[in-house]
Amino acid sequence: MKLSELQVLHFEAAAFALAPAQLAAAGGLQQAWVISTCQRVVVVTAGRAARAQLIERLPAAAGAQGFSGAEAYAFLLRFACGLESRLAGETEIFGQIKESWRAFSATPSLLSRQLVSWVQVLFKDTKEVRATQLSSLGSASYGSQVRRLLGATTQGPTLLIGAGQLAQTVAPWLETRELLIWNRTRDRALELARLVQERRAERACRVLDSSEQAELAAWAQAGDVVLCVPADSQRDAARIAAWRSRSKPGGRIVHLGLGQAGDASWAGVPGLTGLSDLFEMLRAQSDQRGVQLARARRSCAEKAVLRSLGPSATQAHGWEDLAAFATIGP
């Protein structure tokens, strides 16, 4: 397949709430590769006809951001390098994309055969941009940011709520004498505890019973709490009440499921940092970070120009070629 046939549609979660049935319709029996993350859904197809069919299957696609050819490649590269993420430069997204490709390509299809060589090149370029432009960026992961925020906890155990993808990336970073893990599905919490102990054998790690009472009792004894579950207006009221009723004040709550708009019930809760506060802290960090991210974005565009000449082209290109990209950004 030529790069000019590559088609990408981008649905930002803030603008589109795609239901599971819509995502399945977008995939349309292996006719599109659908990458779904908590911030966006990216749909990859080959050829304009496939894109038109996708819009027929999923009318919302008509309003999505669309990219073709080298621009589509540049977008995928920025996406895989974490440059589209709100935590710019974060590393977890690459793992999510690789996992999504593994699942999609496990069922061979015409599209998976068409895309495979471009996906291989994409993964290679992602590693290269990360290594050359982003390696000295400082650790850009949700875990590292949470650790920076909490520091070493001395007041009591740290309670981690959730055992999904985000909790798995955050848990190994938590510096605490004892980690308490609570999750709705206890088996997933047990699996997470096993992973933490594999990486941090010295970390005392206790999996709580999955009842609401066990969770609330842990809120009352925890020094800090990290939530890696979506906000839940009913459960959150009880959590806030348990936090407020503690005998020892102090400590922090980091709620990574608390979206951009926040949630009114959490307003004024002492020690709270939501996801948007965390992004704000990062923005305020250093100008140097901004310079590096801009360089990495340019590098993605340069690579896309190069790839449009063929998957193995290596000749460097001038900036005049990059003018073709409406989406490079500053």
Ligand SMILES: NC(=O)c1ccc[n+]([C@@H]2O[C@H](COP(=O)([O-])OP(=O)(O)OC[C@H]3O[C@@H](n4cnc5c(N)ncnc54)[C@H](OP(=O)(O)O)[C@@H]3O)[C@@H](O)[C@H]2O)c1
């Ligand atoms: N992944 C990221 O990079 C990222 C980044 C920033 C923010 N977030 C936010 O963090 C939260 C978790 O994301 P994730 O990627 O870890 O998702 P995930 O892998 O799907 O895991 C979801 C977690 O939330 C729990 N959960 C979901 N609905 C629940 C409910 N109604 N009551 C109690 N527990 C519930 C799940 O428990 P079970 O195991 O019982 O299903 C699991 O622990 C989301 O709000 C997401 O928007 C994620």
